[in-house]
Amino acid sequence: xxxxxxxxxxxxxxxxxxxxxxxxxxxxxxxxxxxxxxxxxxxxxxxxxxxxxxxxxxxxxxxxxxxxxxxxxxxxxxxxxxxxxxxxxxxxxxxxxxxxxxxxxxxxxxxxxxxxxxxxxxxxxxxxxxxxxxxxxxxxxxxxxxxxxxxxxxxxxxxxxxxxxxxxxxxxxxxxxxxxxxxxxxxxxxxxxxxxxxxxxxxxxxxxxxxxxxxxxxxxxxxxxxxxxxxxxxxxxxxxxxxxxxx
Ligand SMILES: N#Cc1c(-c2ccc3ccn(Cc4ccc(CN5CCOCC5)cc4)c3c2)n[nH]c1N
Numbered sequence: 001x002x003x004x005x006x007x008x009x010x011x012x013x014x015x016x017x018x019x020x021x022x023x024x025x026x027x028x029x030x031x032x033x034x035x036x037x038x039x040x041x042x043x044x045x046x047x048x049x050x051x052x053x054x055x056x057x058x059x060x061x062x063x064x065x066x067x068x069x070x071x072x073x074x075x076x077x078x079x080x081x082x083x084x085x086x087x088x089x090x091x092x093x094x095x096x097x098x099x100x101x102x103x104x105x106x107x108x109x110x111x112x113x114x115x116x117x118x119x120x121x122x123x124x125x126x127x128x129x130x131x132x133x134x135x136x137x138x139x140x141x142x143x144x145x146x147x148x149x150x151x152x153x154x155x156x157x158x159x160x161x162x163x164x165x166x167x168x169x170x171x172x173x174x175x176x177x178x179x180x181x182x183x184x185x186x187x188x189x190x191x192x193x194x195x196x197x198x199x200x201x202x203x204x205x206x207x208x209x210x211x212x213x214x215x216x217x218x219x220x221x222x223x224x225x226x227x228x229x230x231x232x233x234x235x236x237x238x239x240x241x242x243x244x245x246x247x
Contacts, residue, residue, distance in 0.1 A: 001029070001030055001031070001107075001109065001110060001112065001160075001161075001164060002031045002032075002086070002110065002111040002112070003030060003031065003032045003033070003111075003112045003113075003114070003157065004032075004033050004034075004035060004073045004086070004111075004112070004113045004114070005032070005033070005034045005035065005113075005114045005116065005153055005157075006035045006036075006037050006066075006069050006070075006073070006114065006115050006116060007034065007035075007036070007037060007116035007148075007149070007150055007153075008036065008037050008038060008048055008116075008118055009116075009118075009148070009150055010034045010035065010036045012116075012150040012151075012154070013034045013150070013153075013154070015154065016032060016034075016154070016157070020161070020162065020167055020168070021157065021158065021161050023167075024161055024164065024167050027166075029161075029164050029165070029166060029167060030161055030164065030167075035069065035073065037061075037065050037066065037069055038065070039069075040064075040065040040066075040068040040069045040072070041064075041065050047062065048061055048062055048065055048118075049061050049062060049118075049119050050062050052120060056120070057120065058119050058120040059119040059120060060119060060120050060121060060122070060123055061117055061118065061119055061121065061122045061123060061126075062123060063122075063123040063125050063126045063129075066115065066122060066123070066126040067126060067129065069115075070088070070113070070115070070126070070130055073086070073113055074086050074088070074113055074130075074133075074134055076133060084110070084111070085111075085133060085134040086109075086111035086112060086113040086134060087106070087109045087111065087112055087113065087134065087135050087137070088113045088114075088115060088127075088130050088134050088135065088136045088137070089106070089112060089113070089114050089115070089137055089139055089153075089156065090114075090115045090117065090122065090127060090136065090137070090138045090139070090149070091114070091116065091117065091138075091139055091140070091141070091148075091149030091152035091153060091156075092117065092121060092138040092139070092140060093140055093145060093146075094138060094140070095137070095138035095139040095140035096137065096138065096139055096140065097139075097140055097141075097142065098139045098140065098141055098142075098155070098156055098159075100159070102139070103156070103159040103160050103163060104163060106156070106160045107160050107163040107164055112160070113134075114149070114153045114156075114157075115149070116148055116149035116150045116152075116153055117148060117149045118147070118148040118149070119148075139152070139156065140152075141155055181239075182231060182234065182235050182236075182239065183217075183220040183221060183223075183224045183231065183235075184220055184223045184224045184228060184231070185216075185220055185223075186215070186216040186217075186218075186219035186220045186223070187219060187223075189201070189204060193205060201215070203215045
């Protein structure tokens, strides 16, 4: 997967050299490039923002630098390797909610292009023009307000990269993790069996894998009911058996 990120704070993405994303870049699974939007400005001050039409607080990101950046990173003509246009992701407080389902969808794309806004956001015409030639998605992490899109790109990129083949050593954990089967995962424990007077639940040390599986499902169901009743409501009815309904 090719990923291009455009931001006025490219240094925000230094963490992408670390850990499993760093390994995915080193082995070619992820081909990532971070670009400074100011490289597409032409004035001495490298200006990227201006006052909003219609008044209101703050500043808006000018369309010209963004237009030139997207032209450069998403050229209309097919590249020699038959490369098609990228999927443009624009983090925004007004975006559709980012979910694990969207992470799976994005993990199937060959080229993602992230536009990181700052100030009050990017001039709408940038997105409208981009949408005439590529798929554009405004995406939000949730109902809280950030300074800009960079943190959202780090989150989205981590959620997508871990779904790419070979990135997560133990692919089994992908199948088991919460949000994969609609429930939060059960509590996890490791050695020692007793720590500061707290015992690991006996069932987990029983070696009875049937009991363990049932305990984990029950605990996941209880946690989900307590913390995320919305996820319970979204479960397909057939996924809850009589025991679950009694819980
Ligand atoms: N993903 C994600 C995000 C973002 C996000 C993503 C991208 C950008 C680019 C600029 N910002 C700052 C910003 C904050 C608030 C507002 C709304 N304004 C409406 C008019 O009154 C003033 C306030 C706009 C822009 C961003 C924030 N926030 N929360 C998420 N889940």
